Amino acid sequence: MSQALDQTPAPLSLPAADGFAAWLDERCAAGLQAARDAADRLKAGEATTPDQALRIWDEGMIGMSNAASVGSLFSEVHPDEAVRTRGEAAVQDVQKLGTELQLDRELYDVFAALDAAALDPQAARLLDKTLTDFRRAGVDRDDETRARITEINEQLTVIGQEFSKNIRDGKGTIRVAPERLDGLPQDWLDEHPVEDDGLVTVTTDYPDAIPVRTFCKDRDVRRDMVAVFLNQGYPKNEPLLGELFELREELARLVGYDTWADYDAGVKMIGKGSAIPEFIERIAEVSQESAERDRDILLARLRVDHPDATAIDGVDFPYYEELVRKEQYDVDAQVVRTYFDFTRVRAGLLDVTARLFDLTYTPVEDAVVWDPDVTAYDVSLAGETLGRIYLDLHPREGKYSHAAQFTITDGVSGTQLPEGVLVCNFSKGLMEHDDVVTLFHEFGHLVHHVLAGRAHWSRFAGVATEWDFVEAPSQLLEEWAWDPGVLQTFAVNADGEPIPADLVAAMKRAEDFGKGYTARTQMFYAAMSYWFHTDRPDDLTEATIRLQERYSMFPYVDDTHMFAGFGHLDGYSSGYYTYMWSLVIAKDLFSAFDPDDLFDPVTAHRYRDLILAPGGARDAADLVEDFLGRPYTFDAYGEWLAR
Ligand SMILES: [Zn+2]
Numbered sequence: 001m002s003q004a005l006d007q008t009p010a011p012l013s014l015p016a017a018d019g020f021a022a023w024l025d026e027r028c029a030a031g032l033q034a035a036r037d038a039a040d041r042l043k044a045g046e047a048t049t050p051d052q053a054l055r056i057w058d059e060g061m062i063g064m065s066n067a068a069s070v071g072s073l074f075s076e077v078h079p080d081e082a083v084r085t086r087g088e089a090a091v092q093d094v095q096k097l098g099t100e101l102q103l104d105r106e107l108y109d110v111f112a113a114l115d116a117a118a119l120d121p122q123a124a125r126l127l128d129k130t131l132t133d134f135r136r137a138g139v140d141r142d143d144e145t146r147a148r149i150t151e152i153n154e155q156l157t158v159i160g161q162e163f164s165k166n167i168r169d170g171k172g173t174i175r176v177a178p179e180r181l182d183g184l185p186q187d188w189l190d191e192h193p194v195e196d197d198g199l200v201t202v203t204t205d206y207p208d209a210i211p212v213r214t215f216c217k218d219r220d221v222r223r224d225m226v227a228v229f230l231n232q233g234y235p236k237n238e239p240l241l242g243e244l245f246e247l248r249e250e251l252a253r254l255v256g257y258d259t260w261a262d263y264d265a266g267v268k269m270i271g272k273g274s275a276i277p278e279f280i281e282r283i284a285e286v287s288q289e290s291a292e293r294d295r296d297i298l299l300a301r302l303r304v305d306h307p308d309a310t311a312i313d314g315v316d317f318p319y320y321e322e323l324v325r326k327e328q329y330d331v332d333a334q335v336v337r338t339y340f341d342f343t344r345v346r347a348g349l350l351d352v353t354a355r356l357f358d359l360t361y362t363p364v365e366d367a368v369v370w371d372p373d374v375t376a377y378d379v380s381l382a383g384e385t386l387g388r389i390y391l392d393l394h395p396r397e398g399k400y401s402h403a404a405q406f407t408i409t410d411g412v413s414g415t416q417l418p419e420g421v422l423v424c425n426f427s428k429g430l431m432e433h434d435d436v437v438t439l440f441h442e443f444g445h446l447v448h449h450v451l452a453g454r455a456h457w458s459r460f461a462g463v464a465t466e467w468d469f470v471e472a473p474s475q476l477l478e479e480w481a482w483d484p485g486v487l488q489t490f491a492v493n494a495d496g497e498p499i500p501a502d503l504v505a506a507m508k509r510a511e512d513f514g515k516g517y518t519a520r521t522q523m524f525y526a527a528m529s530y531w532f533h534t535d536r537p538d539d540l541t542e543a544t545i546r547l548q549e550r551y552s553m554f555p556y557v558d559d560t561h562m563f564a565g566f567g568h569l570d571g572y573s574s575g576y577y578t579y580m581w582s583l584v585i586a587k588d589l590f591s592a593f594d595p596d597d598l599f600d601p602v603t604a605h606r607y608r609d610l611i612l613a614p615g616g617a618r619d620a621a622d623l624v625e626d627f628l629g630r631p632y633t634f635d636a637y638g639e640w641l642a643r
Contacts, residue, residue: 014368024087050115050118058412075090104139116128136266138255163244167233173202180216181200183218185211210318213318245532269469280551287641289642295554297324311555315557321514325510347490348491356598357381373393387449388417389450403438405420410464420462437482448474448615461616476586523577525576532563588628589624611624
C-alpha cells in the first residue's frame with residue numbers, strides 16, 4: 001500500500017539533457033519491474049482480500065503505464081535521436097510484457113477466483129474490466145487454442161506491416177507539361193521544377209496530390225492524378241486484406257465472439273457489431289438533405305464549365321468545392337491569419353479554458369524541459385494543484401509531425417499527479433484559423449486527462465473512456481474556437497483590432513459548406529470498414545462500388561481501387577464509425593450550453609465534474625445521461641447539419 005495517501009504528490013522533475021537517456025531507461029525498467037512484481041505477488045497468494053489483490057495489480061499497472069507513457073512521448077519528441085530510439089525500445093518492452101501477462105493463465109486464475117460481491121462498485125468495475133481484458137486475449141482457452149491465437153496475432157502483425165508498406169511503396173507519379181498546371185499556387189510550382197525532358201513530376205504524396213486535385217484547372221491532369229491516387233496499394237493489398245479479415249474473424253470466434261465487429265465493438269460505447277450499420281444508416285438519413293443541397297451547388301457550378309455534366313465525381317469534386325468556397329463565401333485566408341498571432345493565441349487558449357473550467361495555470365519557470373520551445377504550467381482548481389501540463393507547439397527536426405496529446409503520468413489519487421503534453425507543429429508567427437481549431441481540439445484531450453486525474457484506480461484515470469467517446473470532449477472544445485465573442489478576447493491584429501464578428505460568421509459558413517456530403521463520404525468509409533469485416537466479400541472492388549453508390553454523394557471513378565490504399569482498414573478495423581459517433585455526442589453535449597453565454601459557470605462546471613472528471617470510472621453513456629438529464633440523441637447533430 002502507498003504510505004502517501006494523505007499527502008499531495010509532487011509533479012515529476014524531468015532530468016537535464018545529459019542525464020535524460022539514463023533517466024528514461026531507469027524509469028521504464030522500474031515500471032516493468034513493478035508490473036512483474038505485482039504478478040509474482042498475486043500468484044504467490046500475497047493478497048488476503050479481493051480489494052488488496054486489485055490494489056497490488058493497480059500498482060503494477062501504474063508502473064506499466066508510466067513506462068509506456070514516457071517511452072511513447074520521448075520516442076516522438078525528444079531532440080536527441082538516441083533518446084527517441086530508447087523510447088521506442090521501451091514501448092516495445094511494455095507491449096511484450098503486456099502480451100505475456102495477458103496470456104498468463106495462473107495470473108488470470110487469481111482474478112477469476114476473487115469474490116466480486118466483497119468489492120465496492122468501483123473495485124467491482126475494475127475486476128470486471130480486468131477479467132474482460134484477459135478473456136479477450138484468450139487466456140481462458142485451452143492450450144491448442146491459445147497456441148493458435150498467438151499464431152494469428154503474429155500473422156496479423158506481419159500482414160499489417162505489409163499492408164502499410166504496400167501503401168507507402170505503392171506511391172504513384174504522373175508527369176505533366178508545366179503549362180497544364182495552371183491554377184496551382186506559386187510556392188507549389190516553385191517546389192516542382194521542370195525536368196530535363198520538359199515535364200514536371202507529381203507524386204501521390206499528400207503535399208503533391210491534394211493541391212493538384214484541388215487547384216489544377218486542367219481536368220485531364222486531375223483525372224490522371226485520381227487514377228494513380230486511388231490505386232495506391234493495388235493489386236497487392238487485395239489478397240492481404242482478404243487474409244486480414246479472415247484471421248480477425250477466426251480470432252474473434254476463438255475468444256467467444258460471433259464476429260470480429262462484435263469483438264471490436266464489445267469494449268466500445270456502441271456495444272455490439274450490429275449497431276454499427278444501424279448507426280451508418282441513421283447518419284446517412286439525417287445528412288441526406290444537407291448532402292444533396294451542397295452537392296447540387298457543386299454540380300451547378302460544374303455545369304457552368306461543362307454543361308452536359310450529370311454527376312460530380314472524385315475528379316471534379318475537390319476542385320469545385322474549393323472554387324465554390326472561394327466564389328460564394330467572402331473569406332480571405334490571408335486576412336484571417338493576421339488576427340492569429342501564436343503568442344496571443346496560446347495565452348487566449350489558457351484564458352478561455354481557465355475561465356470555462358475555473359482553473360488556474362501557473363507557469364513553472366524552473367521546470368526542466370526537453371526543448372527551449374516547451375512551456376510548463378501547473379494546473380490548479382480552487383487552490384488545489386491538479387497536475388502539470390507541457391505545451392510543445394512548434395516543429396523541429398525529428399519531432400512528431402502531427403498534433404496529439406501525450407501522457408507523462410496518469411493521475412492516481414494519493415500516488416501521482418496527472419501530467420500531460422500537447423504536441424503540435426504551429427508557426428511561431430501567424431497561425432491559420434484551422435490551426436487554432438486544432439489547438440483547442442487537442443487541448444480538449446489534455447484538460448480531460450488532467451481533470452480526470454484524481455482516480456481511485458489507474459485503470460480509470462484520464463482519457464480512459466470508451467474509444468468511440470474519446471473524441472467528444474475534444475470536438476466539443478472546438479466550438480469555443482468558432483465563437484466570435486470568445487475569439488475577440490485574443491484574436492487581435494497588429495493594429496490592436498479584434499477579429500470582426502461578421503468575418504467569423506463568414507468563416508463558419510464557409511466551413512459548414514459540404515458538411516452533409518462529407519458525412520456521407522465518412523459513412524461510405526465506415527460501411528467499408530464494417531461490411532468488409534462482416535461479409536468478407538471475394539471481390540472488394542465490386543463491394544466498394546456498391547457501398548459508394550449507397551452512401552457517397554460522388555460516384556465511383558472507373559478502374560480505381562481506393563480500398564487498397566485505405567490504411568484505416570488496419571488501424572480502425574471494423575470501427576471507422578467512431579469519429580462520427582463522437583461528433584454526434586459532442587453536438588448533443590454542446591446543446592446544453594447557452595449559445596449567447598458559452599461561459600455560463602453552472603453548465604461549464606457540471607460538464608467539468610460530470611463528464612470530464614470521472615474519466616473511465618463510469619460508462620460514457622451514463623456520464624452523458626447524467627449531464628444532459630436524458631440519454632443522448634441525434635437531434636442536435638441533425639439540426640447542425642440542416643443549418
Ligand atoms: Zn482528437
